[in-house]
Amino acid sequence: MRSVLFWILALAAVGSSLTMITRSKPVHSAIAFLGTLVSLAGLFLLLYAQFVAILQIVIYAGAILVLFLFVIMLLHARSGEGSVEKLRLQRPLAIVLSLALLAGVSFLFLQAGLSEAPTPAAGMGTAEEVGKTLFDHFILPFEVASVLLLAGILGAVVLSKKESWS
Amino acid sequence: MSDYLILSGVLFAIGALGVLVRRNALIVFMSIELMLNAVNLAFVSFARQLNDMTGQVIVFFVLVVAAAEVVVGLAIIVNIFRTKETVDIDDIDLLRG
Numbered sequence: 001m002r003s004v005l006f007w008i009l010a011l012a013a014v015g016s017s018l019t020m021i022t023r024s025k026p027v028h029s030a031i032a033f034l035g036t037l038v039s040l041a042g043l044f045l046l047l048y049a050q051f052v053a054i055l056q057i058v059i060y061a062g063a064i065l066v067l068f069l070f071v072i073m074l075l076h077a078r079s080g081e082g083s084v085e086k087l088r089l090q091r092p093l094a095i096v097l098s099l100a101l102l103a104g105v106s107f108l109f110l111q112a113g114l115s116e117a118p119t120p121a122a123g124m125g126t127a128e129e130v131g132k133t134l135f136d137h138f139i140l141p142f143e144v145a146s147v148l149l150l151a152g153i154l155g156a157v158v159l160s161k162k163e164s165w166s
Numbered sequence: 167m168s169d170y171l172i173l174s175g176v177l178f179a180i181g182a183l184g185v186l187v188r189r190n191a192l193i194v195f196m197s198i199e200l201m202l203n204a205v206n207l208a209f210v211s212f213a214r215q216l217n218d219m220t221g222q223v224i225v226f227f228v229l230v231v232a233a234a235e236v237v238v239g240l241a242i243i244v245n246i247f248r249t250k251e252t253v254d255i256d257d258i259d260l261l262r263g
Contacts, residue, residue: 017177029192043170059233068236090186097186124219129219156238
């Protein structure tokens with residue numbers, strides 16, 4: 001049952017991410033990316049990471065992707081793709097390089113030789129356990145993350161002020 | 167367990183391919199997000215394998231960084247569009263020698 005679900009979700013994730021990088025319209029790419037995000041959330045559920053799966057849906061699909069869609073609608077951007085390529089050999093070279101990357105990463109992962117997963121600890125992946133680990137061992141990074149988010153907010157406000165370029 | 171890790175490697179390679187091939191800045195940006203997601207999958211798989219919650223907490227921090235990155239990056243893209251009327255990466259070559 002688990003492995004059937006894994007294969008369905010894995011095929012959905014790979015298929016929709018390939019769709020994402022091949023569509024010419026950014027809106028189609030964004031919708032395909034939504035498919036990838038949802039199937040990844042399903043994979044997180046299979047790995048006993050319920051809290052992370054919910055975060056994935058709420059933050060990625062709910063906030064980040066909507067922001068992308070807003071910007072796409074705002075820019076109604078034409079893309080010059082399909083016209084003359086400035087760099088010849090870019091496409092074949094890119095395919096070769098990413099296949100090499102895939103081969104290297106797979107080699108490392110296979111060499112790790114992971115066995116069957118152990119039975120999960122009680123309460124693994126619940127919000128309670130995530131919170132305990134977060135506030136027991138990662139309290140300083142947690143505070144730094146809030147400062148980073150503040151910097152992000154300020155950066156967005158400063159960058160989108162009209163007169164910032166004058 | 168290694169099938170989850172291979173899947174995360176495949177997704178990362180697809181994201182890298184998108185960054186290298188596409189010339190629309192928005193799609194390049196989405197490919198970067200895809201790579202971050204692939205890394206998240208690897209973190210969660212290792213958390214499951216080692217029965218350790220730390221991997222899942224790291225995903226939380228990756229999400230924070232991704233959110234900050236998207237906000238600033240999209241603001242930069244909007245600004246570029248305002249000045250150059252394009253989001254095509256090949257058209258933005260002011261630094262070309």
